[in-house]
Amino acid sequence: MLIVIIVVAIVALVVWALVTYNRLVRLNVSAEEGESEIDVQLKRRHDLIPNLVQTVKGYAAHERQTLEEVTEARGAAISAHGPREQAAAEGALSQALGRLFALAESYPDLKANQNFLELQRELTATEDRIQAARRFYNTQVEALNTKIQSLPSKIVARMGNFSEREFFELEDRADAEVPSVAF
Amino acid sequence: MLLDDQIRRNRWKSWALFAGFFVVYAAIGAAVSFALAGWELQSNVVVFAIFAAVAIVVVGFTLFMGDDMAVAVAGGRRVTDRKQAPELWDAVETMSLAAGIQTPRTYISPDPSPNAFAAGRSERQALVCANRGLLELLDKEELEGVIAHEISHVRNLDVRLMTYAAVLAGSIALLSEFVLRGAIWGDSDSRGGIVGLVVVVLAALLAPIAALLIQLAISRRREFLADASAADLTRYPHGLASALRQLASSQAPPAHDRNAIAHLYIVPPRMFKEKAAGLFSTHPPISERLARLDGLAGGQVHVHRPRARTAAMEQALGAG
Numbered sequence: 001m002l003i004v005i006i007v008v009a010i011v012a013l014v015v016w017a018l019v020t021y022n023r024l025v026r027l028n029v030s031a032e033e034g035e036s037e038i039d040v041q042l043k044r045r046h047d048l049i050p051n052l053v054q055t056v057k058g059y060a061a062h063e064r065q066t067l068e069e070v071t072e073a074r075g076a077a078i079s080a081h082g083p084r085e086q087a088a089a090e091g092a093l094s095q096a097l098g099r100l101f102a103l104a105e106s107y108p109d110l111k112a113n114q115n116f117l118e119l120q121r122e123l124t125a126t127e128d129r130i131q132a133a134r135r136f137y138n139t140q141v142e143a144l145n146t147k148i149q150s151l152p153s154k155i156v157a158r159m160g161n162f163s164e165r166e167f168f169e170l171e172d173r174a175d176a177e178v179p180s181v182a183f
Numbered sequence: 184m185l186l187d188d189q190i191r192r193n194r195w196k197s198w199a200l201f202a203g204f205f206v207v208y209a210a211i212g213a214a215v216s217f218a219l220a221g222w223e224l225q226s227n228v229v230v231f232a233i234f235a236a237v238a239i240v241v242v243g244f245t246l247f248m249g250d251d252m253a254v255a256v257a258g259g260r261r262v263t264d265r266k267q268a269p270e271l272w273d274a275v276e277t278m279s280l281a282a283g284i285q286t287p288r289t290y291i292s293p294d295p296s297p298n299a300f301a302a303g304r305s306e307r308q309a310l311v312c313a314n315r316g317l318l319e320l321l322d323k324e325e326l327e328g329v330i331a332h333e334i335s336h337v338r339n340l341d342v343r344l345m346t347y348a349a350v351l352a353g354s355i356a357l358l359s360e361f362v363l364r365g366a367i368w369g370d371s372d373s374r375g376g377i378v379g380l381v382v383v384v385l386a387a388l389l390a391p392i393a394a395l396l397i398q399l400a401i402s403r404r405r406e407f408l409a410d411a412s413a414a415d416l417t418r419y420p421h422g423l424a425s426a427l428r429q430l431a432s433s434q435a436p437p438a439h440d441r442n443a444i445a446h447l448y449i450v451p452p453r454m455f456k457e458k459a460a461g462l463f464s465t466h467p468p469i470s471e472r473l474a475r476l477d478g479l480a481g482g483q484v485h486v487h488r489p490r491a492r493t494a495a496m497e498q499a500l501g502a503g
Contacts, residue, residue, distance in 0.1 A: 030283060037280060125273050132281035135418065140283070 020147075020156040027144040031165055034137030035083070038168060041130045042077070042090065048126065049074045049097075052119045056100065059110035066103055070096045083168040090130075090170060097123070134168045141165045189408055193340040197347055201242060204351045207392055208238040211358065241354045249346040250310050252353075253302040253444050259290030259312040267291075270323060271313055274330040281331070281416040282338045287311050291318070296437040297430050300447035301333040302346040309337040316435050321426050322488040328413055328423030329430075332449055335412035341405050349444050359389030410472055414479045421485035424476040429487070431469040 053067050073093040080089035101120065104110050111117075145164045148157040212234030216227045244252070265272040268291060279286040287303065290312035297316040303309030311333045321329065336342050414420035430450045437452045445452050450469065477484075 034283060037283075041280075125277075128273065128277050129280055132277045132416075135281045135416070136283040139415075 017156050020153050021160055024144070024147055024153070024157055024160060024162050027140055027147065028162060031137060031140040031144055034133065034140050035168075037133040038086075038130065038137055041126060041133050042086070045090075045093075045123065045126045045130065046074055046078055048119060048122055052100075052116075052123070055113065055116050055119060056104065056110060059107050059113070060103065063103055066096075066099050070100050072096075083166040087168055087170050094127075131170070134170055138167050141167055189405070190340050193344050197340075197344050200344065200347050200351060204242065204355075205238055207355065208234055211389075241351070245347055245350040245354075246304065249304060249350045250302040250308065250342075252350055253300070253346055253447060254290050254292075254310055254312050256444050257290075257292045257300070257312055257314075258294065259292040259310075262289040262291055268318065270326055271318060271330070274323075274327045275311055275334070278327060278331045278334040278416055282334050282412075284309075284334065284338050287334070287337055289313075291315060294437055296435045296452060297321070297433050298437070298448045298450060298452060299329050299333055300444065300449065301336045301342050302349075302444075302447060303337060303342045304346070305340070305343065306337060309342055311337070316433070317430075320429055320433065324417075324419060324422035324485060325426035325429070325487065327417050328419070329426050329449055331413035331416040332409050332423060334416065335409040336405075339405075339408065339412070341409065345447050349447060355389055355392060406467055406472065407475060410476055411479070414476065419485075420476045420479040421483055424473055424480060425485035425487055427469055427473055427476070 049070060053070060056063070056067060070093075073089070073096040077086070077089040077093045080086045104116070144162075147153045148162055148164050209231075212231045213227075215234070216230030262268050262272060268289075271289060271291065275289050276286050284306045287301070287309040288311070290310055292312055292314045294314040295316045296314055297320045299311065299313040299317050301309060301311045311330065313330075317329065318326070336345070410423060413423050417423070427450065
């Protein structure tokens, strides 16, 4: 009788460990997917900027400093690695872009340029997407980290070599959004 | 954890729905065969086989074309390019990203009443359909809230259950009509009173059975959960709250009576609402949903920004 109880207990323990392990794997995979989705959207954003700089140059070539700042911030954002570094670089890029769009205010021809308007709209849409991808990623990371930190799943996580992931902290929409220009 | 529970329950209920459907069909088949032939094994088997074949065909259609059927009933047209409806396109893409699912197919129905629904078999085989009235009425944040609600239904697998329920209930309603017509125009002196009686009783039973199927599939929890998920996806419950408020007070009547898919919509279509106060109430009252959303929003209210119809939208809707 005692042996039966022990065997049942061991089987139950093994099943629980397997279920927990699988759940950790799943969370880890979806966090990874979330991260690559953020990268896809960030790349979209970076790809839009050279075009934007070119367009602005056509109307306001002498605003060299602002334009260079945007290009530099873009370069820094592209070479950034890891959620924390990336988030900081993207924040700097948002600020540089904000200055660029503020500057556009004083160039009526630029503001009326169809290409410029289209790029601005694209950038806003892309920033919405970055925020959405970031929300998904952070939700997965939160679930994963909670599992890794809390007992008893902590034991399985330790044995399976799971490590906590960093959140992708970007200022939320309202701050990160390109300042909407009143036409 | 709550979401996982809901997804598991939806899987289970989908299969229960099919099982229930087969039982209902088998019972009807048995009754009809008895009414036509009495206790005569050969004819009983033949009639029963016909019913079984019909049931299998219906289930097959439901499994593989349920979403297409639902959108066909709604008169939806596929949006294939962002330019056709930029706001809707962006909202669907953004909310899918936030939910971590593949972007579902997007449709617009020319219906002037502001409403939307989602249908499909899985995350990968899903669609979102918005009425023209919705796109005309709501601003960006409100539209995102509604789309987030629909995307939540897709992710939670609510769409599977609700689509199946719609098609199966529809097929039973169809059968009911078929049987009733048969009773009216059928050979009146073939089996005399018994056949007529059985047929009428059956037809009378069928409609409530269809209603029961829908009831089985839909629970109020589902709508509350989708609202809460939408708030989570947008991080802005005010948008959906403001949208629901306008949807509830909108006077634009639906273009057609679409009972079969009424329970799919984010708010019950107006005609349906008036017809079905009690038994059919598949959605919790809007006021209750609003109270919960306002609770999440912490007392703040979204300020609606009315907008003019854009040229692109006009073009996209023109043919409808």
